[in-house]
Structure formats: structure tokens, C-alpha cells
Amino acid sequence: METQGEIKATSAESFYPRDEDIEKWMANAFDMAKDALENGEVPVGCLMVYNDEVVGRGRNEVNETKNATRHAEMVALDQLLDRCRHSNLDVRSVCERTALYVTVEPCIMCAAALRLLNIPVVVYGCRNERFGGCGSVLDVSSADLPQTGNTFKCVSGHRAQEAVEMLKTFYKQENPNAPKPKTRKD
Amino acid sequence: MEPQMKRWKGSEFDTDSWVAYPVLSDEQSQDVELVEAFAAPIVNKKETSRLVRELNGLYPLDGLQHIKRVRACKEKDSPHPLEVLVCLVSDAPDRKAVSIDSLLPSDGVGRDGLGEPFVVKVPARPPLTRPQFELASKQWPTSFHEDKQVTVALRGELFSPPQKAAMHMYMMSAIAAARAGKEMGMEAVGAVVVNPATQTIIAVGHDCRGDHPLHHAVTVCVDLVARSQGGGCYSFDRYPACRFTSPTSDTFQNVPDAEGSSQPYICTGYDLYVTREPCVMCAMALVHSRIGRVFYGTASADGALGTKFKIHSQKDLNHRFEVYKGVLSKQCEGLNKLDNHIL
Numbered sequence: 001m002e003t004q005g006e007i008k009a010t011s012a013e014s015f016y017p018r019d020e021d022i023e024k025w026m027a028n029a030f031d032m033a034k035d036a037l038e039n040g041e042v043p044v045g046c047l048m049v050y051n052d053e054v055v056g057r058g059r060n061e062v063n064e065t066k067n068a069t070r071h072a073e074m075v076a077l078d079q080l081l082d083r084c085r086h087s088n089l090d091v092r093s094v095c096e097r098t099a100l101y102v103t104v105e106p107c108i109m110c111a112a113a114l115r116l117l118n119i120p121v122v123v124y125g126c127r128n129e130r131f132g133g134c135g136s137v138l139d140v141s142s143a144d145l146p147q148t149g150n151t152f153k154c155v156s157g158h159r160a161q162e163a164v165e166m167l168k169t170f171y172k173q174e175n176p177n178a179p180k181p182k183t184r185k186d
Numbered sequence: 187m188e189p190q191m192k193r194w195k196g197s198e199f200d201t202d203s204w205v206a207y208p209v210l211s212d213e214q215s216q217d218v219e220l221v222e223a224f225a226a227p228i229v230n231k232k233e234t235s236r237l238v239r240e241l242n243g244l245y246p247l248d249g250l251q252h253i254k255r256v257r258a259c260k261e262k263d264s265p266h267p268l269e270v271l272v273c274l275v276s277d278a279p280d281r282k283a284v285s286i287d288s289l290l291p292s293d294g295v296g297r298d299g300l301g302e303p304f305v306v307k308v309p310a311r312p313p314l315t316r317p318q319f320e321l322a323s324k325q326w327p328t329s330f331h332e333d334k335q336v337t338v339a340l341r342g343e344l345f346s347p348p349q350k351a352a353m354h355m356y357m358m359s360a361i362a363a364a365r366a367g368k369e370m371g372m373e374a375v376g377a378v379v380v381n382p383a384t385q386t387i388i389a390v391g392h393d394c395r396g397d398h399p400l401h402h403a404v405t406v407c408v409d410l411v412a413r414s415q416g417g418g419c420y421s422f423d424r425y426p427a428c429r430f431t432s433p434t435s436d437t438f439q440n441v442p443d444a445e446g447s448s449q450p451y452i453c454t455g456y457d458l459y460v461t462r463e464p465c466v467m468c469a470m471a472l473v474h475s476r477i478g479r480v481f482y483g484t485a486s487a488d489g490a491l492g493t494k495f496k497i498h499s500q501k502d503l504n505h506r507f508e509v510y511k512g513v514l515s516k517q518c519e520g521l522n523k524l525d526n527h528i529l
């Protein structure tokens with residue numbers, strides 16, 4: 001990993017969230033997760049912060065879109081991309097100085113997406129034992145994948161217990177993802 | 187290559203030009219791991235059943251139920267007809283000065299009929315595939331519960347000629363989409379989602395990362411499938427080669443009972459054809475979407491369905507699926523070359 005880091009060393013090296021940033025933005029991400037839970041979605045919420053400004057926010061919207069890839073991070077990344085497009089900003093230079101704050105460890109898919117966009121730092125609450133891509137199931141965040149953007153750093157554990165409790169609350173309910181037993185007539 | 191030649195190679199009937207091989211899990215494809223054990227000649231054949239019974243009591247081969255305790259000697263001029271496994275080297279009381287007396291306590295196993303021990307290597311795990319079984323058996327007789335489908339698939343003979351013709355057609359659609367995407371400045375990657383129960387194409391997509399860095403052919407198809415079910419969150423209208431068909435009417439007419447009575451649910455039961463091996467993001471998108479099977483043309487450097495990871499057989503994930511590679515491999519390889527020329 002070291003050799004890769006040297007080649008890809010960018011201004012992002014020195015970029016790291018402070019404790020007060022973590023506290024502030026994670027509180028916001030938790031609000032997003034609560035909103036997901038209230039809407040029958042897996043309670044995960046996230047924020048993408050660039051220059052102390054929110055450039056993307058998202059919560060899981062898989063059921064709403066019938067697209068199983070609509071995780072909070074993917075929704076937030078879309079907002080970031082839209083914003084860059086509208087403000088005529090270079091995606092790469094924004095992403096390289098953007099931190100992601102998310103209540104649960106990004107899944108394997110989202111971790112790869114974050115790499116593809118060169119997000120350097122991810123702050124997350126609890127581990128994701130089912131799908132985690134930052135070490136729990138696979139470590140995509142630091143794996144040797146030269147064609148898949150840059151590795152990223154993780155800061156974990158902030159309000160982890162709370163994030164876990166929200167997931168437990170969700171999974172205790174009936175699975176709203178399950179196919180409906182009867183066909184609806186259009 | 188001449189254009190005419192190209193056309194012929196890509197024709198619907200040229201299904202002999204490629205073979206689909208399964209991408210098996212690491213457990214199924216790894217080398218046979220061996221452990222050392224002490225074996226001893228059985229000089230008196232009549233003692234065999236007693237020796238086996240007593241050795242099973244003294245040195246049960248825990249976790250090695252696939253190993254046969256006794257083997258016949260292959261050489262015709264062998265002084266003894268059979269050899270028996272006494273114990274694993276790691277279970278021996280004294281690994282340095284080994285004799286039959288040191289291995290067998292005087293009150294445990296009667297030594298009648300046994301010769302002096304020697305070291306052999308035995309397979310540490312039960313073989314999962316025929317190639318593993320054949321390698322394992324060279325070391326020591328091993329039992330094998332064969333999965334016939336895996337054996338046939340490893341020979342490249344799982345799919346019948348009509349099935350191959352259909353697979354060929356679907357991959358041709360993916361290749362056509364890849365070319366259409368390429369003409370719009372995208373990477374030459376295409377994908378097709380098929381409902382194998384009705385043999386209908388649900389979605390066709392190509393790479394769109396020139397406009398959105400995460401719109402790879404697979405993620406485009408995943409959203410087109412969502413669109414076909416009344417969901418989705420993007421419009422791909424500006425890419426004429428990206429399209430979807432709602433699976434409504436014919437699904438219900440052709441498939442009776444259980445399958446037909448439920449609404450389509452993300453990619454459950456669907457097959458994906460994609461010209462090259464999906465990346466980590468796309469492979470995991472397929473897990474989340476509960477894809478049925480994946481067929482791809484050629485491997486990718488950071489591919490996650492065989493090359494860097496085998497996400498389709500990853501332990502701890504709650505959905506697994508079969509993956510086959512090599513469908514129209516030459517034509518798909520040709521697409522990769524289109525991209526490499528640009529780079």
C-alpha cells in the first residue's frame with residue numbers, strides 16, 4: 001500500500017477532520033438516518049462536507065426507487081456531482097478535499113464508489129457486519145486496486161452504539177423489502 | 187481483421203468459438219492442502235479390520251472423514267498388500283524417535299500384522315471438485331461427494347447448443363450496446379439483463395461514465411431494471427442504446443403459479459450478460475440487487491467476480507450467485523482493445 005500512497009500523494013494527505021467537525025456533521029448524518037427509519041428504509045444517513053460546507057447529503061432510498069444500490073452514500077455522491085456540474089467545479093479537486101460522514105460503515109459497493117471518486121476520508125459510526133467494505137466483510141478502502149481510484153482513511157466509532165440500535169430497530173420490523181405476495185393490477 | 191470476417195465471427199451460429207467456464211469460489215479452485223501422517227504396512231491382511239477398529243478408537247481422524255484409513259499398495263511386487271494410516275504426525279506422542287512401539291501404547295492397539303511406520307501426505311480437506319479429487323487421490327485415497335453440475339461446468343459443457351445460442355445472442359446485444367456507448371465517447375462496455383424464465387431482455391445498457399463517473403454498464407442496467415418496475419432514479423433517454431422493457435404481460439401468461447404470481451423484485455431470478463468482468467462497485471451492486479447469474483466476456487484488472495475478489499461467493503454476504511466467464515470472449519476482448527487504443 002505504501003508505494004501506491006507515494007505515487008498518489010495529493011494535497012489530501014494533510015486533510016483530516018477535527019473532533020468538533022465530527023461531532024457536528026455526524027449529528028446531521030444521524031438526523032438523516034432517522035428520516036430513513038421513519039420512511040421504512042434502512043436507517044443510514046450521510047453528509048459530504050467540502051470546505052466546511054455540505055455538498056451532498058443522503059439517506060437510504062432503496063425501497064422508494066426499487067433500486068437496491070440507492071444507499072445514502074450513492075445519493076449524496078449524486079448531489080455532490082450535480083453541485084459540481086451546476087457550479088462548474090472540477091469534480092476531482094472537490095472530491096479530493098471532501099469528507100464523508102456516515103452513520104454506518106460504507107458497504108463494499110459504496111466503498112468502491114468512494115474510491116472511484118477519490119474521497120480521502122470517511123468518518124463512520126458503527127461497523128457493517130453484513131456488507132461492510134472498510135474491513136468488516138472486505139477491506140475495499142485499502143485494497144490494492146490500481147484501477148479503482150484511491151484508497152481512503154477511516155475514522156470509526158463515533159456514536160456507534162446509537163447507530164447499531166437504529167439498525168436493530170429496523171431489522172426487528174417486518175422486512176419491507178420482501179416481494180409483495182399478490183400482483184397488483186395496474 | 188477484415189470487416190466481413192468480423193461479421194462472420196459474430197454471427198449467431200458461431201457458438202463453437204467460445205466456451206463458458208464457471209468462476210468458482212477459492213475453496214473450490216485452490217490447490218489441495220496436505221498434512222503429514224504416519225502410515226504403516228499391514229503385513230498380515232487378516233488383521234486389517236481389527237487394526238482399523240482399534241486405530242479409529244486410539245487415533246480418530248477428526249475432521250478428516252474424507253480420508254480412507256486403508257489403501258492398497260499399487261506396486262505389484264510390494265511385500266505387503268495394504269497400508270494403514272496410524273495417526274497425523276501432529277498427533278504422534280513423540281515426533282522424533284518414531285517406531286510402531288512409540289505410536290501404539292502396549293494396552294491400546296495390538297501390533298500384530300503391522301510393520302514400521304513411515305510418513306505420508308494426506309489431503310487436509312474434502313475435495314470439492316473433480317480436479318481437486320484427482321489431485322487428492324494421488325496422495326492418499328479420498329472420498330468425494332461429486333457435484334455433477336460443477337464437473338460438467340469445469341469441462342465447459344454445462345450449456346446445451348440451444349442455450350449457448352441464446353447466450354450468444356444476449357452477449358451480442360451487450361456488445362452492440364458497448365459499441366453504441368463507445369461512439370458517444372464512453373468506455374466500450376455493454377450489459378444486458380435477461381429474464382431466463384421468459385427468455386426476454388429486460389434491460390440493455392452501456393457505460394456512461396463520461397457523464398457520470400459511477401454510471402458503469404452494470405449500474406446503468408440496475409437502474410433500468412428499476413425503471414422497468416416503476417422505480418429508478420435516472421433518465422438514460424439521451425442514450426438511445428440504453429433501454430428497458432417492462433416484464434409485465436408475458437411474464438404472467440407464460441409462467442404459471444409461483445413465479446408468475448409475484449411481482450418482479452429488483453434483479454431476482456434475472457441473468458446479467460456483461461462484456462467484461464464487473465468492478466467491485468458493480469459486483470456488489472449485483473449482490474444487493476439479488477442477481478441470478480452473471481455471464482461475462484473477459485476478465486478485468488480490478489475485476490471483483492474472479493480476478494481481485496470473488497464477491498459472488500464471498501463468505502458473510504447474504505446472497506451468492508453463479509458466474510461464468512468466456513462468453514464471446516474474443517469479441518469482448520476486441521472491445522477492450524478499442525478502449526486501450528484511446529488510453
